[in-house]
Amino acid sequence: MPARKTLLILCLLVAACGDKGGPDVDSGGEDSALGNGSGGEGADSGGADGGESGGGDAGGGSGSSSSDQPPTMTAADAYCYQHETGEPFWSWVVSGQADDPQGIDTLEAIVPEGVVVRVDGTERARLPFACSDTGACSASFGETEAGATCADAARTTFELTALDEDGNRSDPAVATGRQGP
Numbered sequence: 621m622p623a624r625k626t627l628l629i630l631c632l633l634v635a636a637c638g639d640k641g642g643p644d645v646d647s648g649g650e651d652s653a654l655g656n657g658s659g660g661e662g663a664d665s666g667g668a669d670g671g672e673s674g675g676g677d678a679g680g681g682s683g684s685s686s687s688d689q690p691p692t693m694t695a696a697d698a699y700c701y702q703h704e705t706g707e708p709f710w711s712w713v714v715s716g717q718a719d720d721p722q723g724i725d726t727l728e729a730i731v732p733e734g735v736v737v738r739v740d741g742t743e744r745a746r747l748p749f750a751c752s753d754t755g756a757c758s759a760s761f762g763e764t765e766a767g768a769t770c771a772d773a774a775r776t777t778f779e780l781t782a783l784d785e786d787g788n789r790s791d792p793a794v795a796t797g798r799q800g801p
Contacts, residue, residue, distance in 0.1 A: 687722060687786045688786075689720075689721040690720075690789060690790050690791070691718055691720035691721075691726075691783070691784045691788065691789075691790045692718065692719050692720075692782070692791070693717070693718050693780050693781055693782045693790040693791070693792065693793040694716065694717050694719075694793055695715075695716055695717040695793070696714070696715070696793035696794060697714065697715050697716070698712060698714040698715075698776075698778040698795040698796070699713055699773075699798045699801055700713075700763070700770035700797060700798070700800075701799070701801055702770075709763075710763045710769070711761065712760060712762070712763070712766050712778075713760045713801070714758065714759050714760070714778045714780060714795065715757065715758040716757045716758075716780040716782075716793050717755055717757070718751050718756075718782035719755050720782070722784065724754065726785045727751050727755060727782055727783070727784055728751065728782075728784060728785060729750060729752075729753075730751075731749040731751065731757070731781060731782060733747070733748070734748060734749025734759070734781050734783065735748070735759055735778055735779070735780055736778070736781075737768050737776065737777075737778055738776065738777045738778075738779070739775055739776050740775050744768055745765060745767045747759060747765065749782075751782060757782065768797065770797075770799055772797070773796075773798050773799050774796065774797065776796070776797035777795065777797070778794070778795045778796075778797065779792035779794050780792060780793050781793075
């Protein structure tokens with residue numbers, strides 16, 4: 621049963637990576653930003669004051685300061701259902717829509733720890749999240765991986781964050797769990 625869940629997640633991640641493989645390789649630079657969970661923390665200040673770019677001039681907004689702007693995550697949803705193919709098990713499905721000021725094509729296809737699961741405010745798990753080249757993001761995982769049962773759906777929240785190629789993380793969009801699709 622755990623191997624089936626892992627295979628489901630791997631299939632989702634591989635499908636989401638399909639069109640993003642080329643641009644990520646071509647970006648050169650340091651792709652090590654994927655492992656940096658704190659990359660987006662300071663990125664919120666990039667707005668009107670120009671952040672660290674020093675480009676406070678009127679024309680500076682579309683240049684280097686846009687790379688300091690984090691992506692956004694909206695329309696979050698999370699539900700649990702009983703998967704009945706083969707041996708039945710309970711599965712969570714989370715989804716959201718992401719965008720980036722630099723363009724959707726700058727979003728990372730895989731967001732490590734892109735989903736934070738909490739039950740009654742206590743963190744239970746950090747799980748990967750996949751985003752397509754249209755900004756549609758999703759993940760699915762079993763109750764055990766999430767550390768949250770379907771019976772606890774109304775007490776469970778999912779914080780979804782997007783990541784761009786510069787290592788900027790979005791503010792989380794929060795979805796409260798529910799039962800059924």
